[in-house]
Amino acid sequence: MPYDPSAFPPFAVTVDLVVLTVRRHALCALAVRRGEPPFQGRWALPGGFVRADEDLAQAAARELAEETGLRAHDPAAPAQDNGAHLEQLATYGDPKRDPRMRVVSVAHLALAPDLPAPRAGGDASNARWAPVDELLQQGGYGRDGEPVAPLAFDHAQILADGVERARSKIEYSSLATAFCPTEFTVGELRRVYEAVWGVALDPRNFHRKVTGTPGFLVPTGGTTTRQGGRPAQLFRAGGATLLNPPMLRPEV
Amino acid sequence: MPYDPSAFPPFAVTVDLVVLTVRRHALCALAVRRGEPPFQGRWALPGGFVRADEDLAQAAARELAEETGLRAHDPAAPAQDNGAHLEQLATYGDPKRDPRMRVVSVAHLALAPDLPAPRAGGDASNARWAPVDELLQQGGYGRDGEPVAPLAFDHAQILADGVERARSKIEYSSLATAFCPTEFTVGELRRVYEAVWGVALDPRNFHRKVTGTPGFLVPTGGTTTRQGGRPAQLFRAGGATLLNPPMLRPEV
DNA sequence: AGTGCTTATCGTCAGGCAGACGACTATGAT
DNA sequence: ATCATAGTCGTCTGCCTGACGATAAGCACT
Numbered sequence: 001m002p003y004d005p006s007a008f009p010p011f012a013v014t015v016d017l018v019v020l021t022v023r024r025h026a027l028c029a030l031a032v033r034r035g036e037p038p039f040q041g042r043w044a045l046p047g048g049f050v051r052a053d054e055d056l057a058q059a060a061a062r063e064l065a066e067e068t069g070l071r072a073h074d075p076a077a078p079a080q081d082n083g084a085h086l087e088q089l090a091t092y093g094d095p096k097r098d099p100r101m102r103v104v105s106v107a108h109l110a111l112a113p114d115l116p117a118p119r120a121g122g123d124a125s126n127a128r129w130a131p132v133d134e135l136l137q138q139g140g141y142g143r144d145g146e147p148v149a150p151l152a153f154d155h156a157q158i159l160a161d162g163v164e165r166a167r168s169k170i171e172y173s174s175l176a177t178a179f180c181p182t183e184f185t186v187g188e189l190r191r192v193y194e195a196v197w198g199v200a201l202d203p204r205n206f207h208r209k210v211t212g213t214p215g216f217l218v219p220t221g222g223t224t225t226r227q228g229g230r231p232a233q234l235f236r237a238g239g240a241t242l243l244n245p246p247m248l249r250p251e252v
Numbered sequence: 253m254p255y256d257p258s259a260f261p262p263f264a265v266t267v268d269l270v271v272l273t274v275r276r277h278a279l280c281a282l283a284v285r286r287g288e289p290p291f292q293g294r295w296a297l298p299g300g301f302v303r304a305d306e307d308l309a310q311a312a313a314r315e316l317a318e319e320t321g322l323r324a325h326d327p328a329a330p331a332q333d334n335g336a337h338l339e340q341l342a343t344y345g346d347p348k349r350d351p352r353m354r355v356v357s358v359a360h361l362a363l364a365p366d367l368p369a370p371r372a373g374g375d376a377s378n379a380r381w382a383p384v385d386e387l388l389q390q391g392g393y394g395r396d397g398e399p400v401a402p403l404a405f406d407h408a409q410i411l412a413d414g415v416e417r418a419r420s421k422i423e424y425s426s427l428a429t430a431f432c433p434t435e436f437t438v439g440e441l442r443r444v445y446e447a448v449w450g451v452a453l454d455p456r457n458f459h460r461k462v463t464g465t466p467g468f469l470v471p472t473g474g475t476t477t478r479q480g481g482r483p484a485q486l487f488r489a490g491g492a493t494l495l496n497p498p499m500l501r502p503e504v
Numbered sequence: 505a506g507t508g509c510t511t512a513t514c515g516t517c518a519g520g521c522a523g524a525c526g527a528c529t530a531t532g533a534t
Numbered sequence: 535a536t537c538a539t540a541g542t543c544g545t546c547t548g549c550c551t552g553a554c555g556a557t558a559a560g561c562a563c564t
Contacts, residue, residue: 009304010262013345013356052261052354056345091343091358093265093308102304104265104356106343187511205552207513229511230559245550439540457523459542481540482530500522 011093012103015060016047016155018089018162019068019110021129022179022195027166028129029159030067031151035126038099039152043135045159046127047105060086060108067127070112073178084112085178089162097154109162111178132163167196172246174216177237183220185232186210199250209247215240263345264355267312268299268407270341270414271320271362273381274431274447279418280381281411282319283403287378290351291404295387297411298379299357312338312360319379322364325430336364337430341414349406361414363430384415419448424498426468429489435472437484438462451502461499467492 019030031043046067050059061072064086073083086108093104115129136159138150150156170176170193177184179192190206210216217235225231271282283295298319302311313324316338325335338360345356367381386400388408393399402408422428422445429436431444442458462468469487477483 008264008266008301011265011302011356012260013263013265014260049260050263050345050356053347055347056343056356088342090340091308093302093358095305095307104263104308104358106345106356185512202552202554203511204513204515204554209551211513225511225560227511228561229509230513232512248551250552437541454523454525455541456525456543460544461522463542477531477540479540480532481538482542484541497521502523 009102012098012101013050014047014103014105015050015056015063016045016092016105016107016158017060017063017067017110018045018107018159019064019084019112020132020162020166020179021112021114022192023114023129025191025195026131026133027163027195027198029132029135029162031128031130031135032067033126034152042149042152043130044152045107045155050106056088056106057086057108060088060106060110064108064110068112068115070110070115072110084110085175086110089158089165092154092158094154105158107158107162109165111166111175113179113181132159136160136163167249170196170247171249172243174237174241174243180237183222183224183234183236185224185227185234186217187227187232189217189235193247197249201250213240213243214238216243261354264350264353265302266299266355266357267302267308267315268297268344268357268359268410269312269315269319269362270297270359270411271316271336271364272384272414272418272431273364273366274444275366275381277443277447278383278385279415279447279450281384281387281414283380283382283387284319285378286404294401294404295382296404297359297407302358308340308358309338309360312340312358312362316360316362320364320367322362322367324362336362337427338362341410341417344406344410346406357410359410359414361417363418363427365431365433384411388412388415419501422448422499423501424495426489426492426495432489435474435476435486435488437476437479437486438469439479439484441469441487445499449501453502465492465495466490468495 017030021028030046032046034040034042034044046063048063050056054062064070064072064084068084071083072086089107089109091104091106095102097103097105134148135151136156137148141147151159166175176189176192176196179196180188186207187203189210190201190203193206194201215238218238220234220236222234223231224234269282273280282298284298286292286294286296298315300311300315302308306314316322316324316336320336323335324338341359341361343356343358347354349355349357387403388411389400390402403411418427428441428444428448431448432440438459439455441462442453442455445458446453467490470490472486472488474486475483476486
C-alpha cells in the first residue's frame with residue numbers, strides 16, 4: 001500500500017521520570033504537584049512533552065535537569081562524572097490513560113544520590129521527595145496522618161515498575177553506587193541496598209562480598225568517620241557494571 | 253501554564269516486533285521485505301501503526317497474529333495456552349529514524365516455538381525466518397553467498413536489543429520454554445539454550461539443574477524418541493516463572 | 505584516663521551448588 | 535549382534551554464601 005500520511009492517528013509523546021534516591025534510610029521518589037486539570041492538586045511524576053527535534057533520551061535528560069538540576073550520566077561515558085544514572089524504563093500507551101487526548105508516555109528511570117531539597121520552577125511546595133511506600137499505598141494515611149491520594153494518571157503503575165527495576169538491577173549490576181556520592185564507604189553502600197530492598201543485611205558478609213568483587217569498588221585511600229564508629233575506608237565506583245556473581249537479595 | 257493542544261508536536265506511533273524462534277539449532281528472527289520506500293526491497297522487522305483506540309500491547313498482539321497467526325500469551329494467564337510469549341522491549345524515537353516523519357516505535361519481543369513457513373499477507377517471498385547472526389552482520393555475505401544488506405531503519409539495533417534481552421532473560425526465568433512446543437524433552441530444552449546462547453552445555457549438568465528446579469518442568473508421563481537415541485521423558489512448562497538460583501551462562 | 509557505644513573489618517565453619525566427568529540405559533540403524 | 539546416539543544417574547572437588555565470633559578504632563561521656 002502506498003504511503004498515506006492520513007493513515008495513522010496523531011499521538012502526543014511525553015517522557016515521565018521515576019527519579020529515585022535514598023534519604024534517611026528510605027527509598028524516595030521525586031513527586032510534583034499538578035497545577036492544572038486533570039488531577040489538579042494531586043501528586044504526579046515529573047515529565048513533559050518530547051519536542052519535535054529531540055531524541056527520547058535527550059527529552060528525559062532535559063526534564064531531569066529542569067526538575068533536579070542533575071546532569072544525566074552519559075551511558076557511554078567511562079568515568080564517574082557524578083551525573084545521575086538515566087535509563088529508559090517502559091512505555092505506557094493505554095488509550096484512556098490521559099482523558100484529554102491520546103498520549104504515549106516513555107517512562108525513564110533515574111537514580112541519584114541524596115540531594116538538597118528539590119525545586120520545581122522555584123516553587124518548593126510543588127515538588128518533594130516522598131518515600132515510595134507512601135506514594136504507592138492506596139487510600140491510606142501518610143506519616144503526617146493526612147489522607148494519601150493516589151498518584152495522577154497511571155503514575156502509580158509507572159513508579160511501581162521503576163522501583164521494581166531498581167530493586168532487581170542492583171542485584172546484578174553496580175548501579176547501587178548511583179545512589180551514593182562520589183566517595184562512599186562500604187557501610188553507606190550497604191545502607192543503600194537495605195533501603196532499596198527493605199531488608200537488613202549482614203555487615204560482615206556484605207563487606208566481604210563487595211570488596212571481593214573485582215572492579216566494583218576502588219579504594220581512594222581516604223577514610224571517614226561521618227557515620228560514627230571506627231573510621232571507614234572510602235571507595236569510588238569501579239569500572240565494572242555487571243556483577244558476576246550477583247548480589248543476592250535475601251529470600252522472603 | 254494552561255493546557256494548549258498546540259503546545260506539542262504530533263507523532264506517529266508504531267509497534268515493531270522482534271519475533272524469535274529456534275530453527276535447526278540457530279536463533280532466528282522473523283524478517284519481512286519492504287514493498288515501498290524508504291528502504292524498498294530491504295529486510296525489516298514486522299510492525300505497523302498503533303490504531304487510535306488500541307493499547308500498545310494490543311497493537312503488538314494484532315501485528316503478531318497478522319504476521320504469524322500466533323495468539324499472544326496473556327501475561328496474566330496462569331496456564332500454558334501454547335500462545336507466544338510477548339513483552340514490551342524498548343522504545344525508539346530518534347527524530348531521524350524515519351525520513352518521512354517523526355515516528356516513535358515501541359518495540360516488542362515475541363518468543364515462539366518453531367513454526368511452519370511464515371506468511372506475510374499470503375506472500376511467502378516477502379517474509380522469512382533468518383538467523384539473527386545473518387541479519388546482524390554488517391556488509392558481509394549470507395550463507396548463500398549473496399551480499400547482505402543491513403536491516404531497514406534502526407531495526408538492526410532493535411533486533412540486537414531483543415536478542416540480548418532474550419539471552420539474558422532465559423538465565424533467570426523459565427522463558428526458554430516459550431521456544432518449545434507444549435511437550436518437550438530436557439534435551440530439546442537444552443538445545444534451545446545452546447542455540448540462544450551460542451554455546452555447548454553439559455547434558456548431565458543441564459539435566460540435573462532443570463529437573464532439580466522446583467516448578468520449572470512438570471513431567472507428562474509420556475516419552476518420545478523423536479530425537480533418536482534412548483527414549484526421553486516429556487515435560488510441560490511448570491508454573492514457575494523466575495528461576496532461583498538462575499541458569500548460568502558459561503563464561504566467555 | 506577509663507568506660508561504653510558505635511561502626512568497621514577480619515576470620516572461621518558448614519552447607520549448597522556448579523563444573524568436570526565416569527558409568528550405565530534404552531532406543532534405532534547397519 | 536554391534537554400533538551410534540541420546541538420555542539419565544552418580545561422584546568428587548572447589549567456590550560461594552549465610553551464620554556468627556572476635557577484634558579494631560573512633561566518639562561521648564564521666
